[in-house]
Amino acid sequence: MNYLRRRFSDTNxxxxxxxxxxxxxxxxxDKNQQQPAAAPPRxxxxxxxxxRSMPPGGMAxxxxxxxxxxxxxxxxxxxHTDWGKYFRGKRINNEYEIRVEQADFSExxxxxxxxxxxxxxxxxxxxxxxxxxxxxxxxVLVRQHCRGLDANQDYRSVILGLRWGAIPSVNTLLSIYNxxxxxxVYAHLLQIRKRIGKEKFxxxxxxxxxxxxxxxxxxxxxxxxxxxxxxxxxxxxxxxxENHHDFQDIASVVAVANTYATTEPFIDAKHxxxxxxxxxxxxxxxxxxxSGNWKANTGSAMLEQIPMTxxxxxxxxxxxxxxxxxxxxxxxxxxxxDGKDYIIEVNDSTMPLLGENxxxxxxxxxxxxxxxxxQVCRAGASAAQNIKWVPVTQVDDRLxxxxxxxxxxxxxxxxxxxPSGRPGRGGGASAGGRGSGRExxxxxxxxxxxxxxxxxxxxSKPDLVANLWSL
Numbered sequence: 239m240n241y242l243r244r245r246f247s248d249t250n251x252x253x254x255x256x257x258x259x260x261x262x263x264x265x266x267x268d269k270n271q272q273q274p275a276a277a278p279p280r281x282x283x284x285x286x287x288x289x290r291s292m293p294p295g296g297m298a299x300x301x302x303x304x305x306x307x308x309x310x311x312x313x314x315x316x317x318h319t320d321w322g323k324y325f326r327g328k329r330i331n332n333e334y335e336i337r338v339e340q341a342d343f344s345e346x347x348x349x350x351x352x353x354x355x356x357x358x359x360x361x362x363x364x365x366x367x368x369x370x371x372x373x374x375x376x377x378v379l380v381r382q383h384c385r386g387l388d389a390n391q392d393y394r395s396v397i398l399g400l401r402w403g404a405i406p407s408v409n410t411l412l413s414i415y416n417x418x419x420x421x422x423v424y425a426h427l428l429q430i431r432k433r434i435g436k437e438k439f440x441x442x443x444x445x446x447x448x449x450x451x452x453x454x455x456x457x458x459x460x461x462x463x464x465x466x467x468x469x470x471x472x473x474x475x476x477x478x479x480e481n482h483h484d485f486q487d488i489a490s491v492v493a494v495a496n497t498y499a500t501t502e503p504f505i506d507a508k509h510x511x512x513x514x515x516x517x518x519x520x521x522x523x524x525x526x527x528x529s530g531n532w533k534a535n536t537g538s539a540m541l542e543q544i545p546m547t548x549x550x551x552x553x554x555x556x557x558x559x560x561x562x563x564x565x566x567x568x569x570x571x572x573x574x575x576d577g578k579d580y581i582i583e584v585n586d587s588t589m590p591l592l593g594e595n596x597x598x599x600x601x602x603x604x605x606x607x608x609x610x611x612x613q614v615c616r617a618g619a620s621a622a623q624n625i626k627w628v629p630v631t632q633v634d635d636r637l638x639x640x641x642x643x644x645x646x647x648x649x650x651x652x653x654x655x656x657p658s659g660r661p662g663r664g665g666g667a668s669a670g671g672r673g674s675g676r677e678x679x680x681x682x683x684x685x686x687x688x689x690x691x692x693x694x695x696x697x698s699k700p701d702l703v704a705n706l707w708s709l
Contacts, residue, residue: 356403
């Protein structure tokens with residue numbers, strides 16, 4: 239009987255059965271009806287499904303009290319790329335296998351809890367078969383835009399749920415959320431231009447209109463201009479306007495769309511420039527339209543890899559520092575017929591891969607993810623073995639956002655190992671002792687509030703516990 243249960247738990251069948259369904263199995267008839275295990279669907283790199291009882295971070299015991307040796311990586315991307323093959327056979331610290339679960343935003347449902355983290359339910363359709371799986375991810379790779387053109391293609395709620403569970407990711411969930419609106423990103427690029435100068439960072443001038451009324455009432459720009467409507471990307475939602483009559487017509491379209499718009503001067507381009515950075519790898523491309531379209535990223539174009547110059551390196555390095563740090567980013571620019579360069583936008587980890595080096599770039603992305611997962615696991619192992627805490631206020635001052643995520647992940651591991659922590663009631667180092675009652679009475683609710691109480695129960699110093707307020 240136990241053998242059958244172990245066999246079922248090693249496949250995706252048990253994850254799709256109602257609770258208690260296997261409890262009625264028994265007898266020789268049931269043993270004779272055992273069927274071979276079905277192969278896992280595409281998007282999964284290991285046959286065993288993650289245990290539903292796995293704590294956040296996956297550091298605590300697995301089945302039968304055994305230590306879990308699998309880390310679950312959630313890749314948010316369409317099915318044109320099988321990310322499982324890029325992580326197959328790789329291990330973290332020669333200890334943890336990597337299990338890849340892949341789905342696009344529309345296939346993900348989740349629930350996030352302050353004490354147990356984020357639980358993912360995936361409903362994926364592979365080759366006409368609907369498969370449902372539940373798991374807690376240890377890490378996330380975001381390769382898909384969380385906002386589409388349709389109002390129904392807004393998956394910010396998924397990003398919020400992942401952030402609620404403090405799940406580390408590439409790029410960081412903080413940066414993914416900040417990239418949802420193009421004007422917000424441009425405002426940060428404008429700060430880069432002011433800091434290092436327009437000569438080193440030639441960002442194009444741009445005007446922002448929160449609605450169509452401002453486009454009609456305020457001063458109209460010099461023509462021709464390019465009008466970008468809303469948060470559209472990949473060449474969509476962009477219109478070249480030659481005169482003020484056409485500009486008024488576009489303003490009426492913005493009114494129907496009920497969104498914001500931006501304008502920028504039209505640059506008669508010789509070619510486009512794309513500079514990308516994946517980890518410590520840099521590439522530069524030149525894209526020239528051969529279809530006559532003023533938008534080189536639409537229609538037919540010729541792509542050529544060009545040498546990586548110091549000028550391009552300054553661009554992408556400056557961009558990689560925004561929003562706490564970007565492991566994967568790209569700068570899009572236009573080289574005009576006037577001989578000048580104009581930076582028009584930047585992309586994050588959702589950037590499309592170009593040219594003949596796409597396979598190499600996917601491997602580089604997997605290396606970045608593996609590196610980040612290793613950092614998180616090392617931080618978690620250190621926290622589990624040695625309770626020598628660095629004050630979070632000091633960590634936040636020294637490290638960029640990826641480093642702070644590692645620290646937060648180590649705190650999550652400690653909380654998973656002390657789920658019943660409660661403030662003590664005696665003196666000494668307990669948070670419930672005399673002199674620390676104010677911190678206890680004002681303890682924050684949710685995940686880090688529970689963590690703070692767990693640390694107090696473990697006998698940490700009150701001043702060290704108080705440092706957790708900075709989270």
